[in-house]
Amino acid sequence: MKVKKPTKIIRTDKWTLNPTAQQRVLxxxxxxxxxxxxxxxVGIVFTHWSKLGGLSSQQQIPAVERLIHATAKRPVVKYPSMDGVFYKFPSYYRRAAISFAIGQVSSYITRYREWQCGLSRQRRQAKPPILKAEAGCYPVLYKGQCYKLHGYRAIEIKVFTGTDWIWTKVQITGLRERHGIPGNKMLSPALIFNDRVCHLSVPFDCVPEKRNPDKNVVAVDLGINTTATVTVVTFGGTVIHREFIHPGRDIDRRDQRLKSVAMRARKTMGKGGKLHKGFCAQTYRKCANINNQISHIVSKRIVxxxxxxxxxxxVFENLKGWKAKGGRKRSTLRQRFHGWLKAKICDYTEMKWQERGGKVIEVKAAYTSKLAYDGSGIVKRDSKNYALAVFASGKRYNCDLNGSQNIAARGILQLTRRKDSEEPSSQCSGGSPRSWACLCDLWTQTSPGLA
Incomplete structure (x- = not known):
C-alpha cells in the first residue's frame, strides 16, 4: 500500500517597509x-538548454555558475564578461538570478512545445509564445547573506549603491500573523519595490496542528440573493447552527460601479457602434478588487x-462548469450570475482551512435545493418571493437554508462511506442514492459509524 505524502502548504505574508528617501534610491x-x-x-541558459535541461534542479545552478563565474580553481570560463560587468555581485543574489533564469527558460520551452503540438492553440493563427528575459522579477533574499532580521521591527538588507554593495537597515511597519505560529517555517523573502509599493513578500511553509474533530460538518450553500448560507450539522442529523453571510455594503459598491459602466457605454456608443479596447478598465479593476474582498470576508467567516x-x-456543492440558464442576454439577472463568486469563495475557504489542518469536500449539486430536507419530496418556489420554498405539506422555508442542510447530509454520507468499509454500496438502505441524499436520510441511519 502506497503512503501518500502530505502536500506542502506554502502561504505568503506581506511585510510593509518604511524606507527613507536614500534607501528608496538604493x-x-x-x-x-x-x-x-x-x-x-536568460540568454546563456537558453543557449545551453540542451545540456542544462537534462540535469536535476540541484545540478543546474552549479552548471550555470561554471559557465559564467571564474574562481581560483576555475580561472577560465566560457563567459568571462559576467564578472567584469557585474563586479562584486553577491553570490546568493547571483544564484537567485540563475534560478529565475532557469525557470523562465524551462517555462518557455514547455509552452513552445505545447504550441507546436497544438495543445495550447485556441485558433489556427495563434502566435508562438515569447521568451521574456525579465518579466518584472524582484530579488530574492537569502538569510545571513542578503538579509539579517532584527526581531520583527527592522531588517538589514544588502543593497547596491551603483558602485558597491552595502548593508542598510530599514524599519518594518506592517506584519501578518503567520510568523507567530510555532510550526511555520519562514522561507526566503523577495524585495518588492517600485514607484507604488515597498514591502517584503515572505513565504511560509505552514505545518498545521493535528486535529481531533467532533462528528459534525459545516455545509455552505452559495447563492445569488444570499452570498453564503452556512449550516452546522452533526453526523446524527441535528442542526446546531445556522447563519447567513451577505456583505451587502460591498456588493452595493460593486453593483453601483457596474451600473455606471452601462451608463457611460450608452453615452459613448449611442444606439450602435463599438467600445474601444480598455473601456472603463479602471472601474472593472476596482470591481475585481471588491469581489476579492467579498470572497475573503465570506471565506474568513466560514472558517x-x-x-x-x-x-x-x-462541504460545498461541486459547481465546476455550471452555466446560468435563467435571465435574458444583458439582463440584470445575467449580470448577477456573472458576478457570482462561487469559485473564489471555495478556493479561499480551502486555502484558509488547510492551514488549520482541515479538509474541504465537494458533493453533487443536483437537487440540493429542489428536494425538501424532511423527505416530503420536491419543493415549489414561492411565486412572490423566489428565496422561499413551499413544501408538499404547505410549510414555507428558506430555500438556501434547505439546500445547505441537504449539502451537509451528502457530505456526511460521503465521509462515513469512506470510513465504513462494510457498506460499499452507493445506495442508502430504503432511501435515495447517496448523491441525492437529504437531511432526513441521516435520521433513519442505523449504521454504528453515524452514532
Missing part, C-alpha cells in the same frame, strides 16, 4: 542591477464557524 538600484543580470543569464464548532470538514 532599493531602486538593487532591483535594476538584479534585472540586468537576469536578462544576461471561523468551522473552528468554533471543531468540524471534521467544510
Amino acid at each position: 532599493f531602486g538600484e538593487t532591483v535594476k542591477v538584479y534585472r540586468r543580470l537576469c536578462r544576461y543569464l 471561523q464557524i468551522a473552528s468554533a464548532f471543531n468540524v471534521e470538514a467544510i
